[in-house]
Amino acid sequence: MGSFVSKAMNENFEKMQAAQETMLQRQIQMQNYMRERQMAMQLARAREMFYWLSSFYGICSVGMLAGFMKTKKPAAIAPFIPLTFLVAYQYDLCFGSKMYRIREEAEKILENEKTSLYLPGDGLPTVKTLDNLRSIDYRSSNK
Template sequence: MGNPMTKVMDENMVKSQEFMLKTQRMTMERQLMMQNVMRERQMAMQIARARDLFYWWGSFYGVCLLGMTAGALKGKNPRLLAPLVPLTFILGYQYDLSYGTKIARMKDEAESILKDELSLLDLPDGIPTVEAIDKAREALKSK
């Protein structure tokens, strides 16, 4: 027969462990949620930046288009329109990134890399260990 006090202590310890596991799980869920929210905000900022850049490129392209067309017509020299070719590609790329499906295609390619080419993502010297971090930290302190 066990001591009733030991039984109560064991029950309390089990309850305490269950509480700690629940707390750890909730903390992890919150951290994951926070990281996802931050990722979404960063992506939204990148898309907004791409759209802003598209507006600038579009304006620049419009000015160049008008100026080069006027110059080509005035000077009867169609070669003046040649710089519009690369500018058209740049503007098209920026539009696709800002409003098109480029981000979805990039996501699909990233998923393909994660699935089929995971070795490309390996860090040099592997994942840092606690020992390696402590060793580097101690080396910095000794300097």
């Protein structure tokens, strides 16, 4: 009788473990999916900003060149240089290889500079800390 009960408990434990593993895999997939969506939104936002910046750059360039032709003073085209860098940076971010270079740099940081990523204070929060914070927030929102 005892072996039958222990065998059933073992099977239940294995089923629970398999269910937890499946749940963890789903959570990992969901987090990765949400991360990809956030990155896509950031890239779309950067591209939208590029369109506005490049339009501004084009209009200003025409105005600066017209001012230079009229006055023959180099000060009229002085903003051309920083604006060029700004638009080139945004283009590289949106359509160039900047995202790949950022990812490579992030991988180097994860491998070689792990201490730069430590959380301030006591590190990772505990369940007790989170419960305390949750109870504080709950009390303050009911006032």
